Amino acid sequence: MQRRVVFPHKLLPWLLLAPQLVVTLVFFYWPGGQALYMSVLQQDPFGANVQFVGLENFRLVFADEGYLQAFWRTLYFSFAVTVLAMVPALVLAVMADRVVRGSVAYTTAMLIPYAIAPAVAGVLWLFMFNPSIGVLAWWLKALGVDWNPTLDGSDAMWLVILASAWKQVAYNFLFFLAGLQSIPKSLLEAAAIDGARPMRRFWTIVFPLLSPTTFFLLVVGLVYAFFDTFGVISAVTQGGPAAATETLVYKVYKDGVHNLDLGGSAAQSVVLMLMVVALTVLQFRFVERRVHYA
């Protein structure tokens, strides 16, 4: 016989869930439904002439040479941002974990970038790397690098990658640090007594035990790079030059807000929604299997 806890109230669970449900409905399902609905319409911006066109907007999106290019560009951008945000964060977290005195001040200082809005972070980097007035651009030029993100597509791409990754390092750092601190000291001490050096202890004990954290940060990082980097791109390059930094989410914004192509923009959002679903399923199906939970 299994013991079951029975709650007599039918209403109470719903009441407790209500705030979250309302938020989800209003901010996720409603706009999502709107996007689905608008993706099968073609209309003028003012809504005076609305036509049902079935899947034509989707056909147009996939027939657009720029769209496929934006897709591969987004993958490149997202992986670069995620890796560049995770590796330095892990190194810094390992360092911070060893700091005995003043670790709170050090940790706090590390967290500041996360509190900066993406657009502001973008503008900061834009100024530092501005070919005319930027201090870092000046150093690069002194080193003989022909730095020109206004015209050179890969310079522009690296600028938005660095600006986007920099902000996320702080977030990853915090999680890695918490992950490191939850690794039992006894394991590390036992390994040390057995003669394992710091590098070996890191790769055989720390890194595997950190894998749930790493996996979580990978998912969050990819989603961040896919969607939340819009502010950085908008502030730094506006997708240019020659669409070199136009990611999928920036294209949705540009076509919807700047160009007022509501149907095309909605169709792109729907494609993006499906992509996120696929990405998340893939990650949990295949990547998670290799993760060790302590």
Place this chain on the structure above:
Amino acid sequence: MQTSSSFLTLRRAVVAAVLGAAVALPATAQQRPIEIQMWMGLTGQGGELLTRFGEDFNKTQNEYRVVVSFKGQYPEQRAAAVAAFRAGNPPHIMQMFDAGSGDMMHAKGAVVPVSEVFKRSGMQFNPADFIAPARGYYGLPNGELLSMPFNVSTTVLFYNKDAFRKAGLDPEKPPQTWPQLIDAAKKIRSTNAAACGYTTTWMAWVMLEQFSSRHNIAFGTKGNGRGGVDASLQLANNKLLERQLQTLVDMQKDKSFDYGGRSNDAAAKFISGECAMLTQSSGGLGAIARDAKFAFGTAQMPHWPDVKGAPYATTIGGASLWVFNAPNRSAAEFRGVAQFLSFLASDKVMTEWAKTTGFLPATNSAFKAMQDEGFFAKNPGRDVPILSLISAAKGDNTNGYRFGRWTEIRDVFHEEVEKTLQGRQTPADALRNTERRGNALLRAFERTAG
């Protein structure tokens, strides 16, 4: 309907009264001012001045209260206005830049032509008061105006006199033709008088729209789109545009030209002294005069001397004021809109606006008033945009264009030109691609245009 409209008026009036009281404006119970919302796309000096004009108007009467607000750059502001219109509460007046005009003209039901606004309000309005190029750009064939020209500009060449002197060039003789500009730029580079010879803002506006007008060549069918929404772009095999783009590509190699980004980003390269010459809207004068730490001069946009009849007139840029319609909008509100628009078109406001910002006076009488007080004699160079726009020769292709989705087509042109400057395609490819991609957008526009 009646009750809801009077309720809204009442609510608006109460809000206005509360706001009025908050800024210590006397609002009696009998005279609650009606609020008139105007959205603008200007920042900096121009934005501050336009906001002040709203306050000045409020001081002249107490029936209406104009609120001028900045809602983002033109494209963002337009998206916000579209959303507000669909929600039934658009601003009364919206300032929209030249490239957005084609879209607004076909927004039937959303906008009320300015001539109509004045007619409904029983107020005098004569479109012929406005300067001819603006009238041609924002008007209908029957002479009525769709929107009211306000900040009117055209392309001019700004040049750094100090850099010219350093390079051994005559600072009082700016280049008038492209070959002269190329020579000057090369000289500036070879003497290292500046890090770059020449740059331009608004690539599509300057190199496609203004450049074509300057040489009286068409870049689209049906009178550059003025003949109907079924018009197309015609750019492939346009030899003169091809030559111009090739010139920029060649000059980019030794930085006698240096690409400075989209919109007016390149202005910073001129103001900082990095580039010695700049093609820019005449409305950019205010910022240059305020921030540049060197002597500068103004000249007309260069032309190619081998083109027959050139130089022709450049065409207008800047923005105009559109009046929105809405189901709950009262006759009194439209009357307030008309009064404020006529206040903005008055000589006093127009002359102050033109003198401070570098935009052209939009009305003939304001232009005459500035002439009469000797403004142009006292400020050499300030007549340059007027000479370029009004006095230069007119042709079939100097009246501007009228295409829908033009902001997007400008960006297509920007992308293709950037690709060309990166060396990834030829100027001919850029023009062919712009034509193909642009025409796809024009056909999509034609489908939903009312």
